[in-house]
Amino acid sequence: MYNFWRRNRTKIESAVYENRLDSVKEDHKSDKKNEVELSSLNSEIKPLASDATLPKPQTRSTVQHKLNLPTIVEASFIMNYKDWKDIYDRSQRKMKSGWTDVVDERVRSCNFRCTLAFDRRKVGAENSRKKNCSFFRALAICDNNSCERVFDIFIKDEPVPRESIAFRVRVIGDENHEGPPVARQLTGKKRLQVGKAANAIDPVKVFQRKVESADEEILKARNFTGCETAEVIKHASADYRKIYQLDEDIFRECRIRQHILEEIDVTSEEIKGYVQVMAEKPFRLHLTSEPQILRYVSYCENNSYSHVYIDATGSIVKSLPHQKSALMYAAIFKDGNDPTNVIPLGHAILVDHTATSISYFLGTLRQGIVTLKAKVVRPSFFVTDFSPAIFNAILHTFNHEDIRGHLKRCWNVLLRKYDAKQILESDGWDEARLHWLTTHNLLTHRQTIEHNAYGSVDGNSLRFIKNPAQLYRTNYICSRQNCPTRERISTSADLSLEDGWLCNEEVVAEPSNFIHGPPPFLFVDILHPTMNDPNSEGIVQVDDNFHDIQQNITIGLLT
DSSP: OHHHHTSOHHHHHHHHHHHHHHHHHHHHHHHHHHHHHHHHHHHHSOOSOSSOOOOOOOOHHHHHHHHTOOOEEEEEEEEOHHHHHHHEETTTTEEOTTHHHHHHHHHHTTTOOOOEEEEEEEEOOTTOSOTTSOSEEEEEEESSTTOOOEEEEEESSOOOTTSOEEEEEEEESOOOOOSOOBOOOOOHHHHHHHHHHHHHSOHHHHHHHHHHTSOHHHHHTTBOTTOOOHHHHHHHHHHHHHHHOSOSSHHHHHHHHHHHHHHHOOSOSSSOSSEEEEETTTTEEEEOOHHHHHHHHHHHHHOSSOEEEEEEESSSSOOOTTSOOOEEEEEEEEOSSOTTOEEEEEEEEESOOSHHHHHHHHHHHHHHHHHHHSSOOOOSEEEOOSOHHHHHHHIIIIISOOHHHHHHHHHHHHTTOOOHHHHHHHHOHHHHHHHHHHHTTOTTOOOOOOOOTTSOHHHHHHHHHHHHHSOEEEEEEESOTTOTTOEEEEEESSSOOOOOOTTOOOEEEOOOEETTSSOSOOOOOOOOOEEEETTTTEEEEOOOOGGGSOSOOOBTTBO
16 A cells, blocks of 8 residues: 555556546547437438427436335334333343233234234444434234235333333334234243133133134234134143142142141131042042031021022033043022022032932031031931932931932921821821921911929920820710710820710710821820838839830820
């Protein structure tokens, strides 16, 4: 460079001048030659118009069309500072995960239907001196193979706190979505939301809702973003469960949760935790707690007509591998006037739906009631659907009978084919007393009874029970022809006969007939025989052994 600079300037100027003259001469010769050719052409071609017109100046679009320049479309959208903080970490000056989904939604809100695939991004450095560079810039392309659009998304200046941010979008290229349909990957918070919804209801139902709410214009552009397939939703559901599960083995996780619930239960005294019974194959879970059982007992004690509803559903629990379909059984009751105040007594998840399996669940509830109250507290009514297995389970657990015997007994009672004695032999004292009282409409009978405070409590109680139960009638006929009341009727609750009448004649008594039919029980007073005592010259009772008394006593037709 030094030698070239110190070279003789006159030689350089002469060389440049000679070259310039030569180029000018050649241009002059070519111009003359062109004039000769043009004159010859003008002599041969006649003018078409008398007045020559100048061409119009070409517009920018015409020039771009002739030069095949790409189409440029510009747009913008506004984002508030709160949404900007969700996708940008100011302390580390970088974008957070999931920012592409947010920007993609905002770009589609500007009537762009492309499926964006972000290539790279750049965030300006702090206190940068590059004033002409944008603070944030991201480049994206359309994921469709036939579309060549390029998206340039940028923020000119660094956002100021508590002020909205203006995003500018410059799109280069034409839209062409003739290729196969594409969609953005389901990641980040959206994947967790979809997985949570799929676990709550069902992957198929989530897919159906997404199809119903999808934008038709976006789908026409072969953009299936936001309308994921059922397989993608199932994988998202599995990923969601992996995040919140305690162990990969579902049975080990159930045992862990059972232990945790027992450890954190510090209020229950007799029944700890919530998972009371757990088995792996066949799978079963019995779920109840001490507060639930205490609330049920209080409900039954304070309501004359208490109801417990028992039913099963299969729309909540998923099927387990290598096992039968699982159903969720629920025993609930409604405590209070509020329609929404439905309280569960217990739940069970079973794959064995036989009456024996359901009886095991109801027996667990019965055992919990007995543990807390030392007795069985039954509701007035059990309400269920026409499920023979549930029918049998309820009758076996709370009535100690099966469905066939129960239906047969109910049918015969309605037809009045049973008497109290038959029911006593087949079903026991409780059913016999209930049948006898309902048959003679004595359940609603009320009467005022004066009790002697100094009398025997047992005597008063027996007298009250004997009066309607073993009340019988006896017909007496006097042998004297002129007796004013020859035929008399005597009613009594004590099983004894009068020896005579005032006329001191022989009295014939016909067999006794119970007024309300054969009673289910009898109260008989045992009278000890008497004898004359020579020492005291009085009558004393003879102490007999109770086992020597005849066990079968015949009274009329009743033994």
